[in-house]
Amino acid sequence: MSLRLEGVTVAYGRGAARTTVLDGLDLEFAPGVLTALTGPSGSGKSTLLAVAGALLRPDAGRVLLDGEDVAPLGDARRARVRRERIGYLFQSGNLLPGLTALDQVLTMAHVARRRPARYRDRAAAALDAVGLAHRRGHRPEQLSGGERQRVALARALVLEPSLLLVDEPTAAVDRAQAGELAALLADCAGRRGCTAVVATHDPAVTEAAGRVVALAA
Amino acid sequence: MFLVLRELRAARARFLLMGAVVALIAALVGIVSGFTNGLGDDTVSALRRLPATHIAFAAGTGTDAFARSALDPAAVRGWQAVPGVEATPVGVAIARGTTGRGVPVDLAAFGVEPGSFAAPAGLTAGGVVVSRKIADAGVRPGDTLAVDRTGVRLPVVGVTGRSAYGHVPAAYMSLATWRRVHPAARPGEVSAVALRARAGADLAAADRRLGTRTETRDAAFAAAPGYTGERLTMNSILVFLYLIAPLVVGAFFAVWTVQRTPELALLRALGAARRTLLGHTLAQAALVVVAASLAGGALAAGAGLALGAAVPFSLPAASLLGTVAAVSAAGLAGAALTLRRVASPDPLTMLGAAR
């Protein structure tokens, strides 16, 4: 899916405390490419992902997913866009406590109002693809930081979204795992042809990306 | 159902705790209902068995009307003459007796006219028909029941089902015999008149003319000793239980919802519809509350079986199911109070790194 931001403006707070984080931003992301979004902390990387992911409505501008502007959509319509077309990997807190890795992945089918039982094979394959076939029955507290992020990546990918948004996936991950995760992201974009955007500071990730966009503070 | 069961399993200790509380409330409601029914039966089953629509007492008798009411033969004849009404006199008195084997028994002596609609089948002019509980004390047809202090000896001619009045098992006899058992009664005197009134019969006019006060049979239950007080006590316990149940469940789900706010925010951020979250929370509440109420109902039924016939406890399947349904409904109402919060967590909280 093509993703285009036109004149996107986001400001937080009100009155004197009002700060503009994104100011009339124009950006385009092509399918099949992993784009790394860099910039110092506070530069608006997460905000940009949230706007692109139909999670946050911009104060101005258009957010075009395959030509359709999702910015003006109401709450319920944007939730639907998210569950049906977007894979989102948050910086932290991705997993539900007490659920096995397989169930974490199946949760995406539940969220998308489909029958999880029908997705068992696909969920297992998604875990396999992120190298966690042997961790299917493990719960979050039994997984390392990197493994948790990979479970969340498998969940983001299980319904084959056309847009993959990833927020600092290697923040809590050691160097070796960061490299693996970066390779997986690049592979997703390259092989599945999805539009992938990853916010990161990590050189391992920027090296794997096909394009780097830097946000100024 | 996907997350319903998985979340239950993940937080089973908490849900078991809440389920146990609901189950105990349901059990308590069941047990209190059982005693309410049982005590009620023990107090008024003899009246409930009476195939009458109304009962006419002497005017001016308030509480414990059966004990205080006395009607003369003229009033009885007057009622029997009222068009659209079938009337038969009834005498009620509490007595003590001794069985042929020397076992003392209490009995509520009901004087009725053999063959009338108030009389049990098989009652003869000189005999007595005893209720099940007296029979259980070892009284058989053919035995003799001696009524203490009066020297009256009554041949037992039959046994009826459970029938009691004011916690005393009933014994039916003819009115003539009843007056011998109840020597305080004046000649021809009875306690009340049982009526079978057709719709449209003018009972109020007859009351005025004959100096009586007529009540429907069910309203006359209150005339049985202790009935009103027992009801009030038991029902106020039940009312409190039905108020506590939704509050307990509501408080639990309120805390539960607050605790899983991060998870709800994650699900919302992934795109879960509010409807999905509400449905799944409601299903979860329903599952836990209904299962716990059923367990509590089973506990109450078990208590009923364990108590046996020794105490006045009666919990028929219909009232047990009613109890389970009512506690479930009260619990679900409590859970529903918290539903608004389920859909409210902000998915944007997922953006921070602080989670």
Ligand SMILES: Nc1ncnc2c1ncn2[C@@H]1O[C@H](COP(=O)(O)OP(=O)(O)O)[C@@H](O)[C@H]1O
């Ligand atoms: N909900 C919010 N309310 C107020 N300010 C916010 C909120 N979210 C983010 N910000 C501010 O917006 C700026 C950009 O945040 P963010 O997009 O998270 O940046 P990054 O991901 O690049 O670190 C920061 O200065 C942050 O403090």
Ligand SMILES: [Mg+2]
């Ligand atoms: Mg960020």
